Amino acid sequence: MTDLQVRKMRFAFADYDVPFLWNEENPAFSSMANAVSLLAIGFEKMIVNMIREAMPLITDPEVAEEADAFVRQEGQHSTAHRQHANALIRRYPGLQETLNEVIAEFDRLTVNTSVEYRLAYTADLEATFTPVFKLMLDNDATLFRPGDDRVASLFIWHFVEEVEHRSSALIIFDSVVGSDVYRMRMAPSIFRHVLKVIRLACVGFNKHVPLEERKVDALSMFANYRRGQKLRKWLPFLHAEDNGPMPRAFDHLPLGEQLVALAGIIRSQLPKHNPDHEKLPALADVWFERYEAGYDVSHWYTADAVAP
Ligand SMILES: [Fe+2]
Numbered sequence: 001m002t003d004l005q006v007r008k009m010r011f012a013f014a015d016y017d018v019p020f021l022w023n024e025e026n027p028a029f030s031s032m033a034n035a036v037s038l039l040a041i042g043f044e045k046m047i048v049n050m051i052r053e054a055m056p057l058i059t060d061p062e063v064a065e066e067a068d069a070f071v072r073q074e075g076q077h078s079t080a081h082r083q084h085a086n087a088l089i090r091r092y093p094g095l096q097e098t099l100n101e102v103i104a105e106f107d108r109l110t111v112n113t114s115v116e117y118r119l120a121y122t123a124d125l126e127a128t129f130t131p132v133f134k135l136m137l138d139n140d141a142t143l144f145r146p147g148d149d150r151v152a153s154l155f156i157w158h159f160v161e162e163v164e165h166r167s168s169a170l171i172i173f174d175s176v177v178g179s180d181v182y183r184m185r186m187a188p189s190i191f192r193h194v195l196k197v198i199r200l201a202c203v204g205f206n207k208h209v210p211l212e213e214r215k216v217d218a219l220s221m222f223a224n225y226r227r228g229q230k231l232r233k234w235l236p237f238l239h240a241e242d243n244g245p246m247p248r249a250f251d252h253l254p255l256g257e258q259l260v261a262l263a264g265i266i267r268s269q270l271p272k273h274n275p276d277h278e279k280l281p282a283l284a285d286v287w288f289e290r291y292e293a294g295y296d297v298s299h300w301y302t303a304d305a306v307a308p
């Protein structure tokens with residue numbers, strides 16, 4: 001029996017304006033998280049279609065139950081990220097075009113690739129989440145706490161549930177496809193696609209959100225772009241388009257923790273990877289305890305003031 005719980009969550013994005021720069025202390029992280037919001041919508045839409053297609057291929061009832069709970073959690077994430085994205089679009093209408101492009105990238109996968117490929121895609125990408133989100137949640141004091149509490153609470157909820165269902169996609173992949181070799185062979189094209197979609201979102205941010213409000217060149221998270229921009233600035237005849245400053249989201253985090261996350265990403269792609277054995281962020285346990293206790297997790301930091 002699966003332990004996954006489906007939690008409905010709403011974050012009052014319609015109540016008042018949602019800034020693009022939702023954590024003013026870290027424009028690069030604000031922009032990166034906004035890109036994750038757009039990606040989540042397209043990715044989770046693909047997952048819903050994929051599970052529908054894969055369900056008849058799942059013969060083990062326990063795996064089928066896991067797949068059902070997994071897809072329902074992802075459905076809730078997608079709904080909440082849509083509300084976040086809609087709020088951004090209200091303020092920056094051009095972002096509708098960007099969101100459409102991101103969703104279209106995942107729709108193309110649904111139409112053009114096999115269900116085996118999409119199962120590998122989901123298993124590979126989701127396997128990276130626990131080490132990456134651990135780095136972020138372990139450093140919530142700088143990445144989330146100073147930000148808009150609705151946006152911060154959305155990401156914290158999503159990331160702890162990704163940690164909660166960290167094994168699901170791999171369990172489903174193993175039951176339907178069951179080939180580490182296939183998963184590893186597909187990894188380069190899968191991560192090329194992920195980066196392509198993130199880049200698409202960042203190009204849209206540079207295009208549709210004024211620099212005064214985003215305070216960062218959204219593309220600066222890509223090392224090759226950063227190098228190119230520096231070169232272009234040195235060589236004026238290359239006519240570099242200045243899209244703003246190029247800080248990095250995680251520069252202030254302890255190098256050791258960044259390296260642990262990187263090692264975790266690599267480990268997550270190796271054969272026989274078992275996410276059950278991953279080290280988990282302490283904040284995840286706190287979140288589940290508070291949720292059980294009825295704490296208002298949709299206002300993770302501001303509800304503190306009235307918490308018992
Ligand atoms: Fe999710």
Ligand SMILES: [Fe+2]
Nearest residue numbers: 074126162165
């Ligand atoms: Fe997930």
